[in-house]
Amino acid sequence: MFMARIVFARFSCVITGISSNARFSGIKSLIMNPSHIPAVNAALERAIAKFGSLSAMARALNLSGYQVIQEWRRQSRVPAEHCPEVEKATGERCEELNSKVDWAFVRNSGVREAREAA
Incomplete structure (x- = not known):
């Protein structure tokens, strides 16, 4: 009898909406708004x-x-200082590993500095 009252009380709270928003708001927001799902860096x-x-x-x-790589996954990008090394080891382009950096400028600045030094 006591167990039945608890189950019924929970059921009625969910039906009336008393706790449904508080209890399921996180799940609801993921279902209703998929922008909360982190992007995957292919x-x-x-790599x-x-x-x-x-x-x-x-x-x-x-x-x-390995936790460092997990953090890169969570952020969906490789930090700029590690991109060239990852590109050299895997062939994956820096432009795809971290799109927040202007890699065309970075690559051309090295060529420009070499010309100025010569």
């Missing part, structure tokens, strides 16, 4: 696959651990 995922694992990639790039 180039980063391909990880070429290394075989997060740990192998971290070791090859002399990083402290």
Whole structure:
């Protein structure tokens, strides 16, 4: 009898909407607004696959651990200072690994500096 009252009380709260917004708001927002789902960087995922694992990639790039690569995944980009090394190891372009950097300018500035030095 006591258990039935608890189940009924929860059921009636959900039906009346007393707790439905509080309890299910996170789930509702993901379903109703998929923009909360983080973007996937396909180039980063391909780079990880070429290394075989997060740990192998971290070791090859002399990083402290696989958690660094997990953070890159969460941010959906490779930090600019690591992009050239990842590109050299995997063939994935810096432009795809981190689209927030003007890589055309960065690549041309190296050519310009070499011309000025000569």
